[in-house]
Amino acid sequence: MTPRRLLLGALLVSWLTGCVNATVDQMVFNSPTEGMGDASVVILGRRHASDYETEPGFISCVGKHIGARDPAIRVIDELEFLNALYPWFEPRTAPLRPADLEKLFAHRDVVEKFATLQTRYMIWIDGSTVRGDSAGSMTCGIGPGGAGCFGFGTWSDDASYEATIWDFTQRAEVGRISATASGQSYMPAVVLPIPIIAPVQGTACDSVGDQLLDFLSTAN
Template sequence: MTLRACLLRIACCCVPPLLGGCVNATVDHMVFNSPVDGIGDASVIILGRRHASDYETEPDFIRCVGNHIAARDKSIRIVDEFEFINAMYPWFEPRTAPLQPADLERLLEHAPVAEKLAAMDPEYLIWIDGSTVRTDSAGSMTCGIGPGGAGCFGFGTWSNDATYEAAIWNFGQRAEVGRINATAIGQSYMPAVVLPIPIIAPVQGTACDSIGDQLLEFLSQHY
């Protein structure tokens, strides 16, 4: 097993205030078994895990990662998540989706499932698990209407944490061949002197770009 740790640090608060808040991101990239053959015209399926009771991996995050990869390497064919789930219903719903690569054998025992997967010709199935949550907030703001008009005054701040993990399954080998962990922590601000001015930290977008870049590097090496 080889281990490559890629630490991507994004400088905090080095942008003009109106562009965004502060974001720090870290990515760990682990490759267990790097295949040597290209995958040619085969496809890549990217799905979000939604088994937890307290959160779900956001569909827009999965779409963001897929779009990030497809925009930078048009030779990589990404299967749309919802089109895949609808076509494979109910085999990739949260209660029936495979939790381990070996579970794919169980699915292939069903002829309709095997036929649909054969038509899609997937080489990699990538599961992304995680979410972006607000962790804390501080400050206060008051708004009112007076003879001179309406306005607000105050200052607020809050933090968002994004934590995602991508598990890369090689469909043909029925084995996990890589894993990527990405975290992004951001501080957003809302100053208000008459008008509130949101200064939003692009936490989820930064995590999307971080995972997307690492997946793109992995996939591009094997096309």
């Protein structure tokens, strides 16, 4: 009976996720022509905007997605890279254009660090997931006999991310990927609230990760 119950639970959970629409655009300027060998990739979040910040969790998600699908690609952890090259990749000092790398490579210590890390591709991800319109109401109460909620709530989430790929050997931008995803989540409540969450950020992460994997696997 236990496996059947687990299966039923899994089916219920998969059924209880909201719908998500995702769109991906990819532009590759210079397709990779040779293998990556022992080279590594680093994925970094852009954090220059004043009203939003690319979530560290999203960067980690894309890195894990690539690493899980193709273990041959070595993805350097974002914080590990930022610490290894402090203070040159902080929001205030990070290069904004591939041309800025020349200025950075004027520092001998930075060049040595890059050589140690064997970083070939640097992928900048800029964007965020925002909560859109919400509607509905829910009331919850608690008394000596118990507690419960009644009502209905719904909200939308929109994710928009752009990944820019820089090639260190060419000191140039070699590709650009953008992904948008939107979804509607629902929460009906009759005594117990039942969240039906649309995995908007997760879908955007998978979309960006798949496209990057496509690019990097060609290089591999």
